[in-house]
Amino acid sequence: MLMRVLLCCGLATVVPSALAMTVYKSIDAQGNVVYSDRQTPGAQAFVIQERKPARLLLERPKPTYPPQAYRYPLPWRGGPFRLTQGPNGNFSHTDAKSRYAMDIAMPEGTPIIAARSGMVVKTENEQVGRGNDASGNFVRVRHDDGSDAVYLHLKQGSVSVRAGQRVSVGSPLALSGNTGNSSGPHLHFVVQRATEAGLVSIPYEFNQPVGTLPNFAAGL
Ligand SMILES: [Zn+2]
Known part of the structure; x- marks a missing residue:
């Protein structure tokens, strides 16, 4: 379950620890979709690419005005x-x-x-x-x-x-x-x-x- 949460966040933002990681999608006995970092028989592999930090910086909204030092x-x-x-x-x-x-x-x-x-x-x-x-x-x-x-x-x-x-x-x-x-x-x-x-x-x-x-x- 933890891995599922991490994956959801990871897709939307960034997996901080590695440039790329592989997760495995499978369906358990109750029919739930499960994501794991361990490979199990029949699991489908995904490679998640981390976006480069430099690009993230560029995507930040610019402030409307700089603080006034004067x-x-x-x-x-x-x-x-x-x-x-x-x-x-x-x-x-x-x-x-x-x-x-x-x-x-x-x-x-x-x-x-x-x-x-x-x-x-x-x-x-x-x-x-x-x-x-x-x-x-x-x-x-x-x-x-x-x-x-x-x-x-x-x-x-x-x-x-x-x-x-x-x-x-x-x-x-x-x-x-x-x-x-x-x-x-x-x-x-x-x-x-x-x-x-x-x-x-x-x-x-x-x-x-x-x-x-x-x-x-x-x-x-
Ligand atoms: Zn006035």
Whole structure:
């Protein structure tokens, strides 16, 4: 019986101890099919080939994204400011694009600076108030590893970079605001990566602790 179980597993995966082994199939007195590694009269022999480990490694699914070693410096000047909604926040950080975003409450007009070097790939600077786009005014910076940082809800007319421009850590980007789907002045800072399913938010960490506030001013 043990051999039967082993054989079933072996066919589906790998027999770890040998490159190939022979098992024998026979039918016992009760009519049950029996597999054994010993040859008995009338038994039918099977040779089981082990698949090569190198091939198994290739067949493993690739992770969607590598773990982020980079620790983000705080993307603003001034403060200290507090986190009002963190990763998996149940107010609005519930979808794939924003799951690991953080909201930091700060007065409108706070200088927003690049937390990581890269190329500005998209900006919006003209939105007034809630407007049509939930992001409000924003700056999207593509890093050299292909991930994006997005700085959202910026003050109208304050975006000082344009698509195609390279920025380094500390480069001024805009002033914070309260545009788009935002119920109080804050910065929504998110790191995203493009996948086959579209943009997804990926976990990140600041390089220093940020205090938290109750979520009384929760925004998007
Ligand atoms: Zn948010």
